[in-house]
Structures are given as C-alpha cells and as structure tokens.
Amino acid sequence: MNNKKIEIKNVSKTFKKRKVIKNVSFEILSSDICGFIGPNGAGKTTIMKMITGLINPDKGNVLVNGIDVSKNREKALFGIGAVLDVPVFFGYMSGRKNLQNLARLNHGMSRKQQLEKVEEVLEIVGLKTKTDDRGNDKVKTYSLGMKQRLGIAQALLNNPSIVVLDEPTNGLDPLGMKELRELIVQLKEKYGITFLISSHLLDELQKVCTKYVLIKDGSIKWSGASDTLLNSIEKNKTLEDVFMELLQ
Numbered sequence: 001m002n003n004k005k006i007e008i009k010n011v012s013k014t015f016k017k018r019k020v021i022k023n024v025s026f027e028i029l030s031s032d033i034c035g036f037i038g039p040n041g042a043g044k045t046t047i048m049k050m051i052t053g054l055i056n057p058d059k060g061n062v063l064v065n066g067i068d069v070s071k072n073r074e075k076a077l078f079g080i081g082a083v084l085d086v087p088v089f090f091g092y093m094s095g096r097k098n099l100q101n102l103a104r105l106n107h108g109m110s111r112k113q114q115l116e117k118v119e120e121v122l123e124i125v126g127l128k129t130k131t132d133d134r135g136n137d138k139v140k141t142y143s144l145g146m147k148q149r150l151g152i153a154q155a156l157l158n159n160p161s162i163v164v165l166d167e168p169t170n171g172l173d174p175l176g177m178k179e180l181r182e183l184i185v186q187l188k189e190k191y192g193i194t195f196l197i198s199s200h201l202l203d204e205l206q207k208v209c210t211k212y213v214l215i216k217d218g219s220i221k222w223s224g225a226s227d228t229l230l231n232s233i234e235k236n237k238t239l240e241d242v243f244m245e246l247l248q
Ligand SMILES: Nc1ncnc2c1ncn2[C@@H]1O[C@H](COP(=O)(O)OP(=O)(O)OP(=O)(O)O)[C@@H](O)[C@H]1O
Pocket: 015, 016, 020, 038, 039, 040, 041, 042, 043, 044, 045, 046, 047
C-alpha cells in the first residue's frame, strides 16, 4: 500500500506578479505529525490551501492519498479535514447546529448517520462529556479554545485520514495548547490520522511532531524526520537555534 498521504511535487504559484511558491516539493507519510514552519509570508497557508483545494498551483501537482487535487478535487478531498483561517461557523447558532448543517455535506451518509457523527465528534473534541454538554451553547458564547475544538470537530465530520491545521494554537492559553496537543496525539493513535500543522510556536510543535518541513520565501529550506534534526543538535543549542540557522 502507498503510505504517501500528501505529495507536493514541483509546485509554484504567482500572485500578482509576485512568485510566492517556488518549485516546492515534499511528502508526508501515513501517521506523520508534520510541523510546517517558516516566517510570516513564507507560503504555509498558501500551500495548505492548495492541499485543501481552495487554490490551484500554477505549476506542479498536489496529491492527497495519491489523487491529484486539481484533477479530481472531490475524490482527493474526501479523505481530508482542515481548519484554515476561514471562519465557518454561525455565532448565533449552537455548536451542535453548526455541525449538523455541515454534516449534510457528507452525501455518503444517511441523515441519521450524519447526526450520530455530530455527537461522536462533539465527544471526541470534548465539547460533550458525560457530565457537561456545551454543544447547545451558541458559538458566539464559546471561548477561543472551544472554537478551536469546534473547528477540529468540523474537520473530523467526514472521517478524514489527514487533518490540516493552520496555526491551531493561535491565541490559546498554555492549558488550551496542552489539551489541543493531547487531542492531536490521541487522534493519531486512535484513528491513525496524519497531521500537517503550521505554527510559530516551536516548543509546542516539538512536543508532537514526527517530521518537519521548513519553508522561507516560498522555498523549502529543510524537510525530514524530527529524530534526524534532534540528533544533529549540538550541545547547548535548542531546536529554535537550529531552525533559525536553517532559515538563514
Ligand atoms: N490571495 C492572495 N493574493 C495576493 N497575494 C497573496 C494571496 N495569498 C497570499 N499571498 C501572498 O503570498 C505570500 C505567502 O503568504 P502565506 O499566507 O501563504 O504565508 P504564511 O507562511 O502562511 O505566513 P503567516 O505565518 O504570516 O501566516 C505572502 O507574500 C502573501 O502576501
């Protein structure tokens, strides 16, 4: 079986004469938790939008589960869930209602199955527990951490084998970050979900990632297993020092 979950092959993209992605290639394998790192404007969100079919590359190919996103969008995106910087929720509706509406997009499921799926994902992300159900609260009353959880719940609705998260810990407090980290590891271990996560918080990424891709000015500066990187770290240096050197 092919265990390549995401393949980026010689991808380039120009916005208004500015070349923002320059011949980028990398791969993410099954059950990797891959940290996607780079300065502001490096091209992380742009590549994540290509992976989720929101924009097309000018050149090159983006494959999800071996399927080209530009050529067979619907089939490629079937296996993917994402939380990008696009607001998807209606604040005046409950979290549950928002998910119930989004679940309608799962054409392969009956309405009953869709509604069961909503309850399942609310439980997975901890918005519904045995003692507390926050699913019926309006989204506008949710804390940031709860909104992040709802985002992940939405990403899980179609049983994805890959989840893409763009700066998921943005604005979370230390406990919120820890809970999110635990959720990611749990989803990987229990459901074998592969993750691509962008973040500027290297310490946070270091706690979960099995692989890193470093990008700067639209070009890949380094990619590989976190072990390889950690073994290369000299005494008295932190992962941040190594990233900074690689990005220079
Ligand atoms: N729709 C667009 N039109 C024009 N330029 C764009 C568009 N989207 C992105 N860009 C440009 O592409 C470059 C890469 O942006 P991108 O959002 O991918 O960076 P990023 O790595 O996600 O940065 P950050 O860490 O700040 O989120 C930037 O120069 C940005 O201004």
